[in-house]
Amino acid sequence: MAVELWDFGRLSHFMAGMRDADLDPLAASYGLPRRTLLTSGVRAINHVRNICAHHGRLWNRPPADQPRLPRPGEVPVLDHLIGDNLAQTRLYAVAAMIRLLMRRINPSSSWAERLKAHVETFPPIPGVTFGQSGFPPGWQSLSLWR
Numbered sequence: 001m002a003v004e005l006w007d008f009g010r011l012s013h014f015m016a017g018m019r020d021a022d023l024d025p026l027a028a029s030y031g032l033p034r035r036t037l038l039t040s041g042v043r044a045i046n047h048v049r050n051i052c053a054h055h056g057r058l059w060n061r062p063p064a065d066q067p068r069l070p071r072p073g074e075v076p077v078l079d080h081l082i083g084d085n086l087a088q089t090r091l092y093a094v095a096a097m098i099r100l101l102m103r104r105i106n107p108s109s110s111w112a113e114r115l116k117a118h119v120e121t122f123p124p125i126p127g128v129t130f131g132q133s134g135f136p137p138g139w140q141s142l143s144l145w146r
Contacts, residue, residue, distance in 0.1 A: 008046035015039050030104045033074045041067040041097040048094045060132040062089040067097045075100070077144040080136065090134025099144055116140050 003011070015023065016039060023035035032038050047065035051058050069081055069088060078096060081087050087096075095115070102109050122130060131137065139145060 008042065008049055012039075012043045012046045015042055030101055031075065032100075033070065034068075036068050037070055037075075040065070041094075041101065043067075044094045045098060048091065058091055058133070059130075060090070060128075063091070063094060067093055069093070077142075080142055080144070084134075084136060086131075087134040087136050090132070092134030092136070092139070095135070096144060112145050116145070 003014075006014070018026075020035060023039065027033070027035045027038040030038060032041075044063060044065045044067040047063050048058065050056075051063065066089060070078055072079055072082055078100065081093060081096065087093060099112055102111050119130060119135075136142075
């Protein structure tokens with residue numbers, strides 16, 4: 001119960017100190033084949049959360065902490081990230097990790113739909129595109145986001 005009260009920072013630090021034997025089944029329970037995918041994902045989510053909480057610029061810069069990516073075929077819904085350096089090094093990789101985890105944590109969550117709807121509200125600005133945050137063209141129709 002105490003873990004439910006922790007913020008992502010505390011959770012990230014706790015996971016960094018966990019034994020590999022404990023992290024392996026935890027990662028597997030989220031559909032991740034390796035513990036480093038889970039620990040780096042949680043660390044990256046925490047970093048993005050902190051940028052947002054302090055009103056930092058996020059949309060077109062690489063977060064300092066980025067999630068490690070699975071190898072081709074390990075997590076098929078993330079295979080579209082392979083070879084897309086912009087998607088791997090910007091906000092999109094973290095959003096994809098959040099979506100992947102949310103599908104396990106709360107399959108009925110409307111987070112993905114709310115994100116899509118929010119993006120639609122962005123006004124057109126010359127020289128500024130949502131794609132600069134790493135979201136690939138047609139990302140909304142990828143299997144991860146359906």
